[in-house]
Amino acid sequence: IEIEKKLPKALEHGEFELYFQPKGNISSTPSLAGLEVLLRWNDPDQGMVPPMEFIPVAEENGFIIRLGEWVLRESCRLAKRWQDEGYPKVTISVNVSAVQFRHPQFIDVVENALRDSGLEPGYLELEVTETMLNDPVVIKEKLERLRSQGIKISIDDFGTGYSSIHYLKTLPIDILKIDKSFVQETPLSEQDSTLLVSIIQLGKSFGLTVLAEGVESKSQLEFLAGSGCDLIQGYYYSRPLNRAAMEQMFKDSM
Numbered sequence: 001i002e003i004e005k006k007l008p009k010a011l012e013h014g015e016f017e018l019y020f021q022p023k024g025n026i027s028s029t030p031s032l033a034g035l036e037v038l039l040r041w042n043d044p045d046q047g048m049v050p051p052m053e054f055i056p057v058a059e060e061n062g063f064i065i066r067l068g069e070w071v072l073r074e075s076c077r078l079a080k081r082w083q084d085e086g087y088p089k090v091t092i093s094v095n096v097s098a099v100q101f102r103h104p105q106f107i108d109v110v111e112n113a114l115r116d117s118g119l120e121p122g123y124l125e126l127e128v129t130e131t132m133l134n135d136p137v138v139i140k141e142k143l144e145r146l147r148s149q150g151i152k153i154s155i156d157d158f159g160t161g162y163s164s165i166h167y168l169k170t171l172p173i174d175i176l177k178i179d180k181s182f183v184q185e186t187p188l189s190e191q192d193s194t195l196l197v198s199i200i201q202l203g204k205s206f207g208l209t210v211l212a213e214g215v216e217s218k219s220q221l222e223f224l225a226g227s228g229c230d231l232i233q234g235y236y237y238s239r240p241l242n243r244a245a246m247e248q249m250f251k252d253s254m
């Protein structure tokens, strides 16, 4: 059967699983700054199905509303539980789909997830993409309401959408996540390196925290450290981890 028909059952049967990719403060030995939640579907027939295969389908048929709510609730619940168990307190970032963000109940869903879990809003970060910012009036109100409660907002995959510097100026944003495509050929490609430095400076000039995605090597880390980047994410620091591996990393960092 098609993916579309299997998704609701998959949720009922507990086939979705959260993975976590650590974010590190930049230094020669990065320290744990936060983690991004990455959804996985463990389908009994096909094994692990990557999000790129089921999230677009879920966005198209609207199932992303329920799935996204589940991810938010589970993420907040687990983050609070980790804090209660004495693990280091770090922010947890959840990806938000455009369909989810546009939904009239989105703010309520976020508020309920926070309230029911008991997680302080300052530990929740929402990752939105540039393409979602095309509707600046509506978006601005929603972002401001979330932000006024202490929730952090990051722009994901920055540089790949219809980026407008105007958004950086007018929207309440905390973190710029530079897309991995700008990092991958750095520092070998002089052009990409120059571009990367420019984007970091752009973010810093707006007072934002700047994170580089897709960091895979020591030379990339060193280049970014020398360019004023604040945070890194990528295989060099850590791959996405399942819950047990994430808890082990917490322990190692204490």
Ligand code: G
Pocket (backbone or CB within 6 Å): 037, 038, 039, 050, 051, 052, 055, 068, 071, 095, 096, 097, 240
């Ligand atoms: O590891 P990676 O294959 O996890 O992620 C692929 C894409 O899926 C990324 O663009 C990521 O932002 C997106 N993604 C991962 N988890 C979620 C989620 O819970 N919700 C949404 N909307 N997108 C997600």
Ligand code: G
Pocket (backbone or CB within 6 Å): 021, 038, 095, 156, 157, 180, 213, 214, 215, 216, 233, 234, 235, 236, 240
């Ligand atoms: O769109 P978003 O930034 O949320 O997507 C993150 C995606 O990037 C996930 O699929 C994740 O597995 C992947 N990813 C994370 N770190 C690296 C990395 O160092 N290199 C590459 N190629 N992909 C990465």
Ligand code: NA
Pocket (backbone or CB within 6 Å): 036, 095, 127, 156
């Ligand atoms: Na993301």
Ligand code: MN
Pocket (backbone or CB within 6 Å): 156, 157, 158, 177, 179, 180, 213
């Ligand atoms: Mn990204």
